[in-house]
Amino acid sequence: MSGKKSDHGDAVTLANILRTDIDQHRRLPADTELAQSITVLARAHQDATWRRNRAGNELRSLLREYFPGFLHAFADRPGGITAPEARAVLAIAATPAKAARLSKPQITAALRRAGRQRGLTTLAATIHQQLRLPQLRHPAPVEDAFGIQAVALLATLDAECANVDRLGEATAATFAQHADHRIITSFVGVGDLTGARLLAEIGDDRTRFADARALKAFAGSAPVTKASGRSIRITHRHVKNNRLAAVGFVWAFIAAGCEGPTRAHYLTRRDHGDRHPAALRHLYNRMLGQLYHCLQTSQTYDPIKAYRPPPTHPTRAAA
Template structure:
């Protein structure tokens, strides 16, 4: 197991740097060992500006830089130059401003100084950034882009559903999913109430055969659903609204095509990743879910020296606050939301394939926890298992999962209790 990376007791050349990232330019501050700002400048967000940034940091003797984000062109340039990067989140920076005054005003140059001085004073708490491998970063970007497109697809489907509820209600509940290929094909051919009125059971059956419908629902049942639904708009008004329907259908098709292309890319990239067997071995992880877990956890083992540190960053460990006799255990708001989403998505579905996970869920529900809390409890338990597999570099093996095997040895009545 790798030990967590730490900063040396004293900064390189007794100076530290801070960079306040912005879209067009970046404010930079250099602080000496006494906490005095010895240099302050601004560089443009351009190739020439980033080269100037490196030149001026080198002249000032800066070997360590604090910044608010762990990625991007600025971080890439600094890492390539061999500088040590320390990430201080925007939420932390907001609270740190109070050290230097009560106004709390946002100023880029002042924030750069706060970052540099915090790197000087709080070295024991801060950890240097160790970037993930290029394969992990690329896979992470692909997974996040797919997730964003899925979100857009869901929003567009809801927009189409709301539109059809007014102009053509019969098409809304006709098939299981409004954005499924068969549903989109139906709306392409029968985009308004007038065209749907032409359908009989025989004609609908013939059209379904022509498009290769799987036949899960009988054509007579589908036709009955169309007839039972409220009538939509007809005539010129129905035809005009059909143009809106086709516009939404085309946008949905583009999204579905690009999501499918990204899923193929995720599958290919995951197959080539050395950590893939660890995450694909988890129950009901699949391809996309395994890829998300892998990329959000990363491949730097030193980043999470304990399973507790991973659970806290994922936001599935509760936050305890205590003052005097008052003790409150609450939801952990400060977390990596991408990591939390990936872990809870996996945990929520794992109970369908793993008796241990199902037992933990049933127990939590019996104690009165709601569904989100139950999923976080299960996700925290899974992270302890995943962390050990990840640190040891071995796939998940149910036969070596002691809690699962202990549960399986119990009588059926004891498991249900």
């Protein structure tokens, strides 16, 4: 191969492919404009969430090097260091030396700026005590350098947290306008943001997937069978829609924790020998087929129809 490239030649090649093999190619989904706008917002919110997690991990890794006491102070708080209270305190005390000089009124004011309204005095006293606990220290100039880097990472984290909140509100508001909102959110473990991500990747073109098996393969929940001679191996799919697979794991994880048939199905798979990820994939595969059926028939989720109780066989009395 010479490696020569020509835009004209590429265009001719693509035109010939469509001219001779057009019946072998699938048309693009005919989603509505509202569904396309939900796709844009849901993907933007998902990207912002991933960036927030990455920024939080970078900041956590940095604090572990020179300020582990701060991580310990907010280890049991919801959200950890990504919570507004933790970010507000870190903004005024980026080094152990500054944190040790903080007073309770200063911490209370920072918590109030973060939006905290209840339990300010108790929480401020707890944080004040934990930030003063002895820990291994770096030399003062080194701590100051770490503090400057932490403030820079904190600015990135603050921006991504604001983006997640802003895009989340826009995504939920737009998704609520869609006709499939009622059907998708009727499933266990599906809220506005999770449902918006599901609709964003599935779309509202009912002819896009030939059957539920096609949707499951697209989502990566259906297993793959590799047979060669006497060897038969069943594994999970690696080629899939990664966004749909990510939201599917969250959906299955939440549904498995809710009392009802979804948790019973998850526990049944665990009893059969499946590990946690495999059991969640099996549950997601089951719920995805139910979602496909409900969208095709325009009906909401009914757990009684979705998970029928196993048949009971009466035991014969011993003669």
